[in-house]
Amino acid sequence: MGKTISEKIFSNHSGKSVKAGDIVVARVDALMGQDGTAPLAIRVFEELGGKKVINNEKVLLVLDHSAPPPNEGVANLHKLMRDFAEKYETQLSEIGEGVCHQVFMERGLALPGSLIIGADSHTCTYGALNCFATGVGSSELASAMYTGKLWFKVPETVKIILNGKLRKGVSAKDIILYLVGYFKADGLTYKAVEFEGEIIMELSMDGRATIANMVVEMGAKAGIMPFDEKTKEFLKEIGIYIEEGVFSDKDANFSAIYTFDLSNLEPQIALPHKVDNVYPISSVDRVKIQEAYLGTCTNGRLEDLRLSAELLKGKRIAKGVRMIVAPASKKIYLQALKEGLIEIFLSAGAVVVNPGCGPCVGTHQGVPADGENIISTANRNFKGRMGNNKAFIYLASPLTVTASAIKGEIANPLEFID
Amino acid sequence: MIYQGKALCYGDNIDTDVIIPARYLNTTDPYELSLHCMEDLDPSFKEKVKEKNILVVGENFGCGSSREHAPLAIKASGVQCIIAKSFARIFYRNAINIGLPILELPSAVEKIKEGDLIKVDFINGIVENLSTGEKFETKPFPQLIQEIINKGGLINFAKERIKGGEL
Numbered sequence: 001m002g003k004t005i006s007e008k009i010f011s012n013h014s015g016k017s018v019k020a021g022d023i024v025v026a027r028v029d030a031l032m033g034q035d036g037t038a039p040l041a042i043r044v045f046e047e048l049g050g051k052k053v054i055n056n057e058k059v060l061l062v063l064d065h066s067a068p069p070p071n072e073g074v075a076n077l078h079k080l081m082r083d084f085a086e087k088y089e090t091q092l093s094e095i096g097e098g099v100c101h102q103v104f105m106e107r108g109l110a111l112p113g114s115l116i117i118g119a120d121s122h123t124c125t126y127g128a129l130n131c132f133a134t135g136v137g138s139s140e141l142a143s144a145m146y147t148g149k150l151w152f153k154v155p156e157t158v159k160i161i162l163n164g165k166l167r168k169g170v171s172a173k174d175i176i177l178y179l180v181g182y183f184k185a186d187g188l189t190y191k192a193v194e195f196e197g198e199i200i201m202e203l204s205m206d207g208r209a210t211i212a213n214m215v216v217e218m219g220a221k222a223g224i225m226p227f228d229e230k231t232k233e234f235l236k237e238i239g240i241y242i243e244e245g246v247f248s249d250k251d252a253n254f255s256a257i258y259t260f261d262l263s264n265l266e267p268q269i270a271l272p273h274k275v276d277n278v279y280p281i282s283s284v285d286r287v288k289i290q291e292a293y294l295g296t297c298t299n300g301r302l303e304d305l306r307l308s309a310e311l312l313k314g315k316r317i318a319k320g321v322r323m324i325v326a327p328a329s330k331k332i333y334l335q336a337l338k339e340g341l342i343e344i345f346l347s348a349g350a351v352v353v354n355p356g357c358g359p360c361v362g363t364h365q366g367v368p369a370d371g372e373n374i375i376s377t378a379n380r381n382f383k384g385r386m387g388n389n390k391a392f393i394y395l396a397s398p399l400t401v402t403a404s405a406i407k408g409e410i411a412n413p414l415e416f417i418d
Numbered sequence: 419m420i421y422q423g424k425a426l427c428y429g430d431n432i433d434t435d436v437i438i439p440a441r442y443l444n445t446t447d448p449y450e451l452s453l454h455c456m457e458d459l460d461p462s463f464k465e466k467v468k469e470k471n472i473l474v475v476g477e478n479f480g481c482g483s484s485r486e487h488a489p490l491a492i493k494a495s496g497v498q499c500i501i502a503k504s505f506a507r508i509f510y511r512n513a514i515n516i517g518l519p520i521l522e523l524p525s526a527v528e529k530i531k532e533g534d535l536i537k538v539d540f541i542n543g544i545v546e547n548l549s550t551g552e553k554f555e556t557k558p559f560p561q562l563i564q565e566i567i568n569k570g571g572l573i574n575f576a577k578e579r580i581k582g583g584e585l
Contacts, residue, residue, distance in 0.1 A: 036440060037486065039446050040486055044572075048576055049580070065440065066443075071444055077444065119484055120483075121483050135484040137485075137508060137512035137516075138486040139512070139516065139571070143572060185478055185481055186477055186478035186481065189504070189506065190507050221507060274431060361440035362441050363441050380482060382435040382482060383435070383436055383458055384436055384439050385435050387439070387440075387441050389458035
């Protein structure tokens with residue numbers, strides 16, 4: 001019997017041939033913690049009596065969820081992380097450098113075939129680069145920093161094949177929202193997902209990251225993209241030359257295979273307060289919005305900013321709407337500046353904030369008022385997510401968010417596109 | 419590993435953002451976290467949990483963020499254990515790792531009503547509704563997991579294994 005990508009990666013990292021359902025202790029290649037979760041991991045590491053971080057140069061601690069710190073509590077947690085990074089010689093990503101997942105990929109820590117854990121549920125984003133990456137808790141991050149290993153249950157794999165050709169104005173975000181609506185919030189719990197098909201091959205690395213990012217919203221443990229020229233190109237640009245990726249065998253055992261033709265897919269939107277509450281945009285009421293947010297580990301990448309800016313150019317954001325833009329990293333921010341995108345945002349009336357997670361997780365930089373409607377490119381719309389449990393969050397693509405900001409109400413971006 | 423108390427019931431897909439919102443992650447202290455536990459979902463949780471401290475919840479409990487603060491806040495609120503139809507993957511591991519006993523038993527969740535007196539036997543995987551006399555059974559946790567919970571979580575468990583030279 002052949003193996004899935006996950007079975008191959010866990011076999012390589014546990015030193016024996018394993019299959020789905022096996023419990024293994026596996027070596028982890030790279031680790032991540034952010035300012036929401038790393039402080040707890042540091043406390044646990046110290047309680048364990050840790051003296052050395054194994055594989056320290058592959059451990060990245062990121063100040064992004066509340067950065068720069070909005071209060072003294074967070075400021076002290078940031079200090080704790082800086083001190084720890086210096087003492088144990090781990091990597092540190094300072095305030096403003098970017099959202100953890102984007103920084104992790106830009107620093108070349110996510111490599112095809114590798115096994116990665118991060119104390120953040122959206123660690124699955126790195127699957128865009130053909131690796132197995134999954135979110136863990138703080139105690140697990142701490143014990144993996146201590147031992148270099150962690151126990152895992154090798155997951156069953158579901159294959160999702162996406163065929164057809166996307167309509168203009170429909171993007172990766174619409175695909176993953178559609179899938180979350182189809183499988184529901186717990187439809188793929190504990191499963192790994194392997195993506196294939198014409199549409200996946202057409203997508204940029206940014207688009208693949210958007211999809212991999214949100215597999216956790218269906219309960220999945222990892223979402224893995226194929227290795228191809230685009231993977232190689234992404235890595236080459238950051239000075240890494242890798243020629244081979246990991247593929248599943250033809251006779252591998254999948255727990256299910258789903259094939260979708262998305263040629264007729266229209267822009268999708270998730271209504272409050274659940275990510276799987278997804279509808280095609282044409283069936284949704286044109287609710288007035290007060291805030292539009294472009295950014296996050298889901299949709300704060302260059303392609304997202306370009307799409308939004310292209311639509312915004314020469315237009316103004318509707319009166320009564322605040323648009324907040326947060327590039328996912330400083331690297332993206334700088335490129336967006338060079339390309340004139342930031343000028344378009346500012347001229348249209350948007351506020352550009354530093355790279356980070358603030359608005360999405362409700363720590364600062366964009367907390368909505370009671371009863372307000374927000375349309376956001378983020379991955380979660382849970383009650384209270386953006387810092388106010390009396391606000392309503394709608395999730396959509398960068399184009400839908402931008403179109404809605406211009407109209408002042410939930411709008412279909414296809415109306416702007418010929 | 420036997421717990422007895424009154425049931426406090428909530429529905430499906432309770433996410434970690436409502437269990438403990440990110441705006442309160444400016445501390446790692448379990449007591450401080452517990453002051454805001456579930457407040458976005460049910461502002462009277464803090465009061466209710468004083469009397470009813472066995473959580474009985476629906477599907478996919480603890481979905482969303484990986485924050486371990488969520489089970490920590492629940493435990494520090496005085497919750498003895500959680501019975502769910504199902505748990506989200508990361509929450510499931512986090513709860514075990516911090517020593518919060520949890521059990522998946524959909525048939526029990528469907529029948530139990532808020533305020534019912536519940537007895538949970540983790541060693542044998544039995545939930546009894548003492549108010550109605552109903553009994554529900556499931557497969558007990560593997561011994562390793564029971565041991566981690568018994569020791570109060572992964573840290574204490576690992577410390578002993580480190581001392582014994584096993585890690």
